[in-house]
Amino acid sequence: MTTALRTEGLSKSWGGFVANSQISLSLPKGARHALIGPNGAGKSTFINLLTGVLAPSSGEVFLMGERVTHLAPHERVKRGMARTFQINTLFPGLTVLESVVLAICERSGAARIWHRTVAGRRAEIDEAWDLLARLHLDRDADRPTRSLPYGRQRLVEIALALAARPKLLLLDEPAAGIPTGESSEIFDVIAGLPDDVTILFIEHDMDLVFRFARRITVLVGGKPLTEGTPDEIAADPRVREVYLGELPHV
Numbered sequence: 001m002t003t004a005l006r007t008e009g010l011s012k013s014w015g016g017f018v019a020n021s022q023i024s025l026s027l028p029k030g031a032r033h034a035l036i037g038p039n040g041a042g043k044s045t046f047i048n049l050l051t052g053v054l055a056p057s058s059g060e061v062f063l064m065g066e067r068v069t070h071l072a073p074h075e076r077v078k079r080g081m082a083r084t085f086q087i088n089t090l091f092p093g094l095t096v097l098e099s100v101v102l103a104i105c106e107r108s109g110a111a112r113i114w115h116r117t118v119a120g121r122r123a124e125i126d127e128a129w130d131l132l133a134r135l136h137l138d139r140d141a142d143r144p145t146r147s148l149p150y151g152r153q154r155l156v157e158i159a160l161a162l163a164a165r166p167k168l169l170l171l172d173e174p175a176a177g178i179p180t181g182e183s184s185e186i187f188d189v190i191a192g193l194p195d196d197v198t199i200l201f202i203e204h205d206m207d208l209v210f211r212f213a214r215r216i217t218v219l220v221g222g223k224p225l226t227e228g229t230p231d232e233i234a235a236d237p238r239v240r241e242v243y244l245g246e247l248p249h250v
């Protein structure tokens, strides 16, 4: 089976403080893998090491079998690694459709001429409509992204990441701060993505984690405590101790 993402002994320290210690993880193609752990466990640090925002103190990162440990973030994006960004820092004044068309142009190399006219980019516009339909965003296509409710903005962020046609999608708390009904919708959309997109997500809401992950890694104090299926993780007394009753009963 093809491994989409593999890390070997990935570690990050600042001075004497160890934020990530010897994390070795392997995600087969099509994985729906959750990374969980208490506040400060080192989850965001790990994602930042994967994307190249941070350089590891030691260890390796492989994307689709290729070593990418020392590549710049944009080089990893080119090779198929995408993460979501807060939309407010991207194109707040553009409509949903314009934002997604621009992101597609960025991937297809048409970005350098986009200012001529977005309306002239027929292939990119068609692709954007397909993507919006898949994410149930088509009815919002003509609205400025900043006028959307927060939950739908998060969906646009996912659409922008998908515009890069990623092989690996990294989601750092995709449902944070969103009312329960809307967060389920976001995870329904994520669950409906095709299996050629491998997904690693961080999420604090244990109901969502146990509904959508096929495997879970638990990080405590920067170290992997255990990894397993949702049933295995929910039944693990060490994990139950860390989560103090937040886990579903099996």
Ligand SMILES: Nc1ncnc2c1ncn2[C@@H]1O[C@H](COP(=O)(O)OP(=O)(O)OP(=O)(O)O)[C@@H](O)[C@H]1O
Residues within 6 Å of the ligand: 014, 017, 019, 037, 038, 039, 040, 041, 042, 043, 044, 045, 046
């Ligand atoms: N640039 C930095 N310099 C020093 N320490 C840092 C830096 N970035 C993160 N840390 C520390 O590393 C530890 C892990 O932080 P990280 O944000 O990765 O945890 P997390 O599991 O994502 O937490 P949360 O669930 O609260 O978002 C924390 O103690 C944090 O203070």
